Amino acid sequence: MKREKVIIDTDPGVDDATALVLNFFDKHLDIKLITTVCGNVGITKATRNACHLLDLFNLDIPIAKGASTPMFRKPINAEYLHGKYGLGGYIAPQRATHKPIKDDAVEAIYKLLLQYPQQITIFVLGPHTNIGNLLTHHPDAKDLIKQIMFMGGSPYGAPGFPDHDSFNIASDPEAFDIVLKSGIPLSMIPSNLGRYKAQLDEKDVNKIKRTNSVGQFFAKTYETYWEPDLLEQGIKAIATNDCCVIFYFLHPEIFDTVKADITVDTKEHVGRTYANFHDGGRLTMVVGANRPKFLKVFFNKLKKLGKYEIPTLS
8 A cells, every 4th residue: 555755734723633633643644744834823832732742642753843933924823713822722731742853844844855756745734934935945845846735725705704815825925925836736725615615513523522532632622613703603613624635635536626826915915815717727726525525534534543542631
């Protein structure tokens, strides 16, 4: 069985944590490196959270600490949704046993790309700062990356993001612009997919909580993570944004895609993304998901984690 070499660039973050945990043990993935970036929370919290997740499952995947600020802007965060410490209602220990490696994210990624040219897929689950820095400092990296799959963007507008804006892109639009223009094969999983097409409802979350200890951990993180715009309508939903990226890689048959060319505004309406849909588009965009099949994959993965106990739940 071929295991695909991947790097996960992330800013944990509730949905990041779900995506990481569900896919740590997937037999089709060879996770070579996890890199952290400022985004949902600051870089110190994001790195601590990634390290803590490895502690929980006794894993020894290398983690490289990444950018603490966007390339040219002041950092913003989403603690209002992910909680002060980034994992919603779950409060991780302030210190993790697992520690980042000596190399920073850019150098760690570059070394792996040199070792495995055109063999590594990069999942970008947060802002594109690390990849923008990588392509700026090592321009040849664009020819070494097999493909990038990323979560973010709202190219046709969406409830809550009517101005074609999304957090990951607006956090560092210049970095995203560099990635768009790099020529690297790209797959875009827009922010509305996990919110409105592959979301978890209250019934799903209750089922997750009843499944096992890992499910209880997920449910604890979700306590702050109900979609705000839907709550105003009396609807409770949990976004699966980052899960959608890795699930699309592993199970493309349950998603619908189109081709498009994407642009991002870095000057007037900073962070807005726009799409020109046509068969010759350079980027693959995921526009739909078979939600029942998505949930089946989700729960199958969760059930396989039944042997793990999360000791710090309260």
